[in-house]
Amino acid sequence: MKIIVCVKQVPDTNEVKIDPVKGTLIREGVPSILNHDDANALEEALKIKDENPDTHITVITMGPPQAKEMLQECIAMGADDAVLLSDRALGGSDTWATSNALAAGIRKLGEYDIIFTGRQAIDGDTAQVGPQLAEKLKLPQVTYVREFAMDEGMITVKRALENGYEVLKLKTPCVLTAIKELNCPRYMSVRGIYKAAKFDIKVWNAADIGVDLAKVGLDASPTNVYKSFTPAKKGKGVIVEGDTAKEIADGFISDLKKKHII
Amino acid sequence: MDFNLTREQQMIKKMIKEFAAAEVAPIAEYLDAEAEFPKETVAKLGELGVMGMPFPEEYGGAGADYIAYIMAVEELSKVCASHGVIVQTHNALCCWPIFTYGTEEQKRKYLPDLLSGKKLGAFGLTEPNAGTDAAMQQTKAEDKGDHWLINGSKIFISGGGIAEVYVIMAMTDKSKGTKGISAFIVEKGMPGFSRGKKENKMGIRGSIAAELVFEDCIVPKENLLGELGKGFKVAMTSLDVGRLGIAAQALGIAQGAFDQTVAYMKQRKQFGKTLDKFQALAFEMADMKTRIDSSRLLLYYACNRRQKGLPSTVEAAQAKLACSETAMYVTTKAVQFHGGYGYIKDYPVERMMRDAKITEIYEGTSEVMKMVISGDIFK
Numbered sequence: 001m002k003i004i005v006c007v008k009q010v011p012d013t014n015e016v017k018i019d020p021v022k023g024t025l026i027r028e029g030v031p032s033i034l035n036h037d038d039a040n041a042l043e044e045a046l047k048i049k050d051e052n053p054d055t056h057i058t059v060i061t062m063g064p065p066q067a068k069e070m071l072q073e074c075i076a077m078g079a080d081d082a083v084l085l086s087d088r089a090l091g092g093s094d095t096w097a098t099s100n101a102l103a104a105g106i107r108k109l110g111e112y113d114i115i116f117t118g119r120q121a122i123d124g125d126t127a128q129v130g131p132q133l134a135e136k137l138k139l140p141q142v143t144y145v146r147e148f149a150m151d152e153g154m155i156t157v158k159r160a161l162e163n164g165y166e167v168l169k170l171k172t173p174c175v176l177t178a179i180k181e182l183n184c185p186r187y188m189s190v191r192g193i194y195k196a197a198k199f200d201i202k203v204w205n206a207a208d209i210g211v212d213l214a215k216v217g218l219d220a221s222p223t224n225v226y227k228s229f230t231p232a233k234k235g236k237g238v239i240v241e242g243d244t245a246k247e248i249a250d251g252f253i254s255d256l257k258k259k260h261i262i
Numbered sequence: 263m264d265f266n267l268t269r270e271q272q273m274i275k276k277m278i279k280e281f282a283a284a285e286v287a288p289i290a291e292y293l294d295a296e297a298e299f300p301k302e303t304v305a306k307l308g309e310l311g312v313m314g315m316p317f318p319e320e321y322g323g324a325g326a327d328y329i330a331y332i333m334a335v336e337e338l339s340k341v342c343a344s345h346g347v348i349v350q351t352h353n354a355l356c357c358w359p360i361f362t363y364g365t366e367e368q369k370r371k372y373l374p375d376l377l378s379g380k381k382l383g384a385f386g387l388t389e390p391n392a393g394t395d396a397a398m399q400q401t402k403a404e405d406k407g408d409h410w411l412i413n414g415s416k417i418f419i420s421g422g423g424i425a426e427v428y429v430i431m432a433m434t435d436k437s438k439g440t441k442g443i444s445a446f447i448v449e450k451g452m453p454g455f456s457r458g459k460k461e462n463k464m465g466i467r468g469s470i471a472a473e474l475v476f477e478d479c480i481v482p483k484e485n486l487l488g489e490l491g492k493g494f495k496v497a498m499t500s501l502d503v504g505r506l507g508i509a510a511q512a513l514g515i516a517q518g519a520f521d522q523t524v525a526y527m528k529q530r531k532q533f534g535k536t537l538d539k540f541q542a543l544a545f546e547m548a549d550m551k552t553r554i555d556s557s558r559l560l561l562y563y564a565c566n567r568r569q570k571g572l573p574s575t576v577e578a579a580q581a582k583l584a585c586s587e588t589a590m591y592v593t594t595k596a597v598q599f600h601g602g603y604g605y606i607k608d609y610p611v612e613r614m615m616r617d618a619k620i621t622e623i624y625e626g627t628s629e630v631m632k633m634v635i636s637g638d639i640f641k
Contacts, residue, residue, distance in 0.1 A: 069269075072269065072273070073273065073276075076273055076277070187277050187280060187281050187310055188273060188276075188277040188310075189277075189309075189310045189311050189324075190274065190277075190310060190311030190312060190315055190324035190325075190326055190330075190334075191311050191319070191324050191325065193270055193273040193274055193277065193326075194270055194324070194325050194326065196273065197268070197269040197270040197273065
């Protein structure tokens with residue numbers, strides 16, 4: 001079985017601050033990490049490989065040259081191959097342009113049974129690239145996968161909903177987007193690390209993947225970031241205290257009345 | 263001269279840091295309170311290759327370099343010094359002598375399970391009357407023709423009773439002094455081998471230390487490790503490797519306590535300002551950071567020499583002396599800077615100060631390190 005996992009290198013949002021004047025992310029000195037949901041996507045592929053050792057996993061990303069470091073870490077976790085799509089012409093791509101580039105890269109990779117992606121990246125939070133990729137490759141897709149099982153080529157997944165889940169069956173090839181509930185990503189192993197550091201990661205430019213330059217990059221992107229800002233801080237919450245539930249409810253209602261909310 | 267970490271070392275550091283934060287930090291306080299051995303996390307470290315890091319893949323090792331291995335001990339010890347010493351004792355004092363002095367048969371028999379972490383290893387040299395004066399071994403091994411008969415006891419043995427494979431020193435010829443000591447591989451379950459008293463320690467309470475008792479213990483003939491009468495050399499050279507690991511453990515404790523103190527000082531307010539704004543305290547932190555970083559340089563230098571196959575006994579002693587004294591200095595200050603909160607168990611610096619003390623004692627006391635270093639100066 002051949003599996004492709006789409007991953008993204010993102011700034012560690014626990015460390016990111018926003019420039020109050022420009023409204024942009026301050027990226028200097030912020031460590032880059034493998035996007036969390038993408039780690040879940042890779043882990044699910046690795047679990048399949050644990051069960052079926054002849055499974056071949058390729059991780060693919062689009063990004064600047066330093067994204068190689070994240071791909072090395074994917075190899076250290078157990079992926080078999082890694083591809084970096086890197087070209088100035090691809091810079092500034094929005095989700096539509098990104099999925100065009102990824103689709104072109106995946107077509108060049110050739111055959112596959114499953115494409116796993118993370119649900120969304122913690123920097124943009126759009127959750128669009130996975131579904132767009134499925135559309136462009138004309139594949140069935142299931143988003144928000146929280147449980148995965150496979151039996152003789154038939155895939156059964158649980159798709160998380162706000163108030164429950166749906167169970168869906170589908171055939172390969174398909175695109176599945178993973179959420180954190182799906183699994184717990186493994187650590188890199190020591191042996192994996194020593195293999196990864198010497199691993200020859202493929203770097204493909206726009207010409208290599210034969211993508212139409214009118215469909216990638218900043219100028220081709222139909223969406224632009226209009227403004228980034230930190231939402232105004234909400235006021236401090238109030239904890240209504242009391243000895244009984246009735247007392248607490250009464251206190252709460254009288255507060256709402258005082259403020260003419262009810 | 264290159265002070266940059268290799269990509270492998272960077273990734274090892276990152277991997278262990280993530281592991282320590284997610285798996286070790288949440289249980290560190292519990293292990294200390296209950297003096298419980300962290301069986302599950304040690305098994306996981308084995309799966310990741312940490313229990314056989316600086317050994318070649320052909321015996322089941324991970325093929326890592328010494329600096330990467332030392333970083334793993336350091337990163338674990340930042341969060342829990344017990345984990346640090348468990349990894350270090352197993353790697354340096356059991357796997358290393360078997361790898362270095364073992365016959366091909368011994369290596370094939372013991373290393374795959376040890377290096378994959380399936381079995382834990384330990385080391386027995388210290389006796390009630392043979393501490394720093396290790397030549398005063400009273401445990402004896404008699405040649406009974408088709409087997410060795412061992413009688414005696416070992417004390418303060420890290421992993422005692424939990425480990426499955428032990429490298430044990432015993433006298434095979436009392437008249438020859440240190441040249442009458444030989445090393446043996448003893449397995450848990452061998453007849454006449456049992457665990458004695460489990461020690462109630464000040465620190466590193468998650469790492470179990472116990473007495474080992476040998477009562478007419480029968481050890482197969484082929485379990486002599488290295489040559490007859492060369493056990494003292496096996497022990498001393500193993501301790502050279504062990505000192506790097508203990509230095510790394512001490513360094514990790516120091517860095518962990520330092521980091522905790524930095525975070526505390528940024529949020530603790532007295533007299534209307536946070537502690538980091540008091541220059542008297544900030545200057546002491548500058549001093550601590552300098553001690554930590556200079557100790558680290560000595561340690562990495564010693565590891566680098568070992569990695570290159572250069573003599574490193576004196577350098578390892580210097581590293582161990584500097585790192586362990588830094589650990590004690592920094593943790594004492596860390597408790598001081600936390601004030602009353604530092605003295606209670608709600609903050610980890612209290613545990614770290616207790617954990618630090620042992621690093622000045624085991625694998626050779628600070629005084630022994632000074633004997634090694636001064637012996638080299640005035641040779």
